[in-house]
Amino acid sequence: MSAQIIDGKAVAAALIEEVRAGVDARLAAGKRAPALAVILIGDDPASAVYVRNKKKSCEKAGIRSLAWDLPASTTQEELLAIVDQLNADNEVDGILVQLPLPEHIDPQAVIERIAPHKDVDGFHPYNMGRLAIKMPLLRPCTPRGVMTLLEKYGIDPKGKKAVIVGASNIVGRPQALEMLLARATVTVCHSATENLAAEVAAADIVVAAVGKPGFVKGEWVKPGAVVIDVGINRLADGTLAGDVEFAQASERAAFITPVPGGVGPMTIATLLQNTLDCANLHA
Numbered sequence: 284m285s286a287q288i289i290d291g292k293a294v295a296a297a298l299i300e301e302v303r304a305g306v307d308a309r310l311a312a313g314k315r316a317p318a319l320a321v322i323l324i325g326d327d328p329a330s331a332v333y334v335r336n337k338k339k340s341c342e343k344a345g346i347r348s349l350a351w352d353l354p355a356s357t358t359q360e361e362l363l364a365i366v367d368q369l370n371a372d373n374e375v376d377g378i379l380v381q382l383p384l385p386e387h388i389d390p391q392a393v394i395e396r397i398a399p400h401k402d403v404d405g406f407h408p409y410n411m412g413r414l415a416i417k418m419p420l421l422r423p424c425t426p427r428g429v430m431t432l433l434e435k436y437g438i439d440p441k442g443k444k445a446v447i448v449g450a451s452n453i454v455g456r457p458q459a460l461e462m463l464l465a466r467a468t469v470t471v472c473h474s475a476t477e478n479l480a481a482e483v484a485a486a487d488i489v490v491a492a493v494g495k496p497g498f499v500k501g502e503w504v505k506p507g508a509v510v511i512d513v514g515i516n517r518l519a520d521g522t523l524a525g526d527v528e529f530a531q532a533s534e535r536a537a538f539i540t541p542v543p544g545g546v547g548p549m550t551i552a553t554l555l556q557n558t559l560d561c562a563n564l565h566a
């Protein structure tokens with residue numbers, strides 16, 4: 284069997300068009316375009332690429348993006364003061380602080396300073412808590428994007444066994460909450476998990492989010508399973524690879540996301556969707 288490839292690029296392009304239509308509807312109703320403030324600190328090359336892509340995608344959707352490119356020497360107090368200013372600015376709907384931050388800044392202090400209704404990343408404990416109690420407001424972009432992909436391919440997690448590999452705050456934990464909300468039976472695996480191969484082998488849906496190339500072996504995948512690969516790892520030869528052994532997993536899975544062109548484009552498209560949602564919360 285050879286898996287059907289889930290085309291995240293195409294689904295993301297369609298989602299950006301949907302967001303664009305939502306923005307146009309706001310404008311037709313006499314409201315302003317949504318505005319997203321993107322704060323980038325320091326000169327991490329990967330972060331610079333992500334931020335550039337976010338700005339380009341905003342343009343496609345008709346969202347105004349406000350760039351704050353700050354030096355690595357920026358202090359936590361300076362950053363918190365900027366967040367306060369953006370929280371108070373009625374022309375700003377969403378605030379995104381690109382992670383990781385330099386060592387001298389506590390990311391949790393920054394995340395918790397963002398007004399929950401402007402938290403486009405959905406990382407604030409208020410928004411994570413809302414997701415945990417089945418009353419989501421703003422949902423973390425990557426896990427929400429994964430749920431959109433499944434929906435577009437007619438894959439309903441209800442009653443299925445979903446196994447999440449990775450328990451990060453950005454992906455693994457909120458992904459588990461999303462799957463639970465969708466009524467899957469959820470297992471979260473992490474570095475203390477004793478028999479990862481057996482856990483993955485039991486999964487109807489596997490989501491890999493560990494940041495290690497080829498960490499999930501193709502031979503672990505249950506025949507007919509759905510494999511969602513969140514990993515984006517740059518190899519020594521400059522190419523990108525996911526967290527799953529793609530070729531081997533494709534032989535067993537019914538559906539699989541490629542890297543690149545799977546979950547990655549969905550994260551950005553979902554950020555735009557969240558920004559529109561933020562704007563619609565405000566006015």
Ligand code: GUN
Binds near residue numbers: 379380382404424
């Ligand atoms: N760094 C890697 N992924 C993300 C993300 O989803 N949001 C932010 N703010 N930073 C990131």
